[in-house]
Amino acid sequence: MTTVSLTVNGQSVTKDIDPRTLLVQLLREHLRLTGTHVGCDTSQCGACVVHVNGVSVKSCTMLAAQCEGAFVTTIEGIAEGGRLHPMQEAFREHHGLQCGYCTPGMIMSAIDIVNRKGTALDEATVRHELEGNICRCTGYHNIVKAVIAGAEAMGGGMRQAAE
Amino acid sequence: MYAFEFHRPTSLRQAANLLAKAEDGRVLAGGQSLLPMMKLRLASPGTVIDLGGVPGMTGIERKGRSLVIGAMTRHAEVENSPVVKEAIPALAHLVSVLGDPAVRNRGTIGGSLANNDPSADYPAACLALGATIVTNRRRIAADEFFQGVFTTALEEGEIIVKVSFPVPSRAGYEKFRHPASRFALAGVFVAKRGGEVRVAVTGAGDSGVFRWEAAETALQGRFVPKSLDGLKPSTDGMNSDIHADAAYRAHLVAVMARRAVEKALRR
């Protein structure tokens, strides 16, 4: 057993774990945060993407024990005060999902793209940046639309439009 | 994944001691190769030593005529580093087409080199640029370091600390990516420094990264794509698998090499 202390969605957590526990297992099985999904378990699909210290990470490809002192944000941690995050809202608005299995990872990756590339994104950039996120339903078209709109909204575009 | 003992040393010396003491120990860097292998039970170390808490193993620095990158430096840092883009833009490009953003946020240069996957990108850059791999014990020239598929000159208990790249006058990297895995079906790194030209090929050879000497000689004459006209590596020693046969890989190497030279000249 090993002990790990980290912050998940703003709350500090300390757990005794088997060292082979993956971050995604800690989140889903120990903390019951089941929004983060496991699609492949072979590091390819991106359904398990969360943010660790502010950057996107495949939580099926990181040991929980590697997260000592880390700040982790999952899909459950991005809405504020009962209001969806602008990227979540954009996926709803643009029908960026069908079964929804890939969606938590898509949204966490999308926010990471905006953090790195800014709020004005073009289609080619979004498609290249989403290479690590696989969707078996949508054909990506509406996902790309949603990410571009969500990025704009994160820059304040949505608020302006609403006013 | 089989059970293992986990350690998080806080110094290089401590990490080396733990590694020496462990019966079947492995260091863990970004985990982007080791953890998938452990899940598939292709690797089953009894002890895992996380380098994540070891200070002094990250960072990018221009030191005179060399670019020095710490072993634990993440792919994303190299991709976005203004120092790398200024000194060796081809290296920043190479990392930008490696894997996907989440992989680049975790994976490290040291892990990639120690792993020496026959389709990995960094080995091609190291070999073409004539890099030196610095470990906790010695300095190893790239020409000696890569010894075949998943095989390197690293001895038991040896840890890569940093990599030093001589800055070339021109360099370019082009790869034909496997569309699903993004690893190279064929990747070619060309580098020119003074009168010397080196051409390294990854993804294609059946014993891992190699130097394509005929192309080097041709480019030594004139460093232009035309010098490679009619040149193709032999299919002997080319990898053949479900993704591409030897003839196709040899063809891809020739095409990627020309494109890499074009790229190198564009700067």
Ligand SMILES: Cc1cc2nc3c(=O)[nH]c(=O)nc-3n(C[C@H](O)[C@H](O)[C@H](O)COP(=O)(O)OP(=O)(O)OC[C@H]3O[C@@H](n4cnc5c(N)ncnc54)[C@H](O)[C@@H]3O)c2cc1C
């Ligand atoms: C979906 C996906 C796509 C990928 N696509 C590409 C690609 O297109 N091109 C490419 O090149 N790579 C690709 N990779 C691999 C990626 O680059 C890995 O990050 C890299 O190969 C290993 O680096 P790491 O830091 O994750 O090492 P780890 O997985 O932690 O370790 C790998 C091996 O190196 C050893 N090791 C690690 N650090 C050191 C050190 N400092 N000294 C001595 N030994 C050490 C470990 O013991 C282990 O044996 C991909 C990976 C994934 C999951």
Ligand code: FES
């Ligand atoms: S479940 Fe982690 S990448 Fe697919």
Ligand code: FES
């Ligand atoms: S919506 Fe079903 S996998 Fe993407």
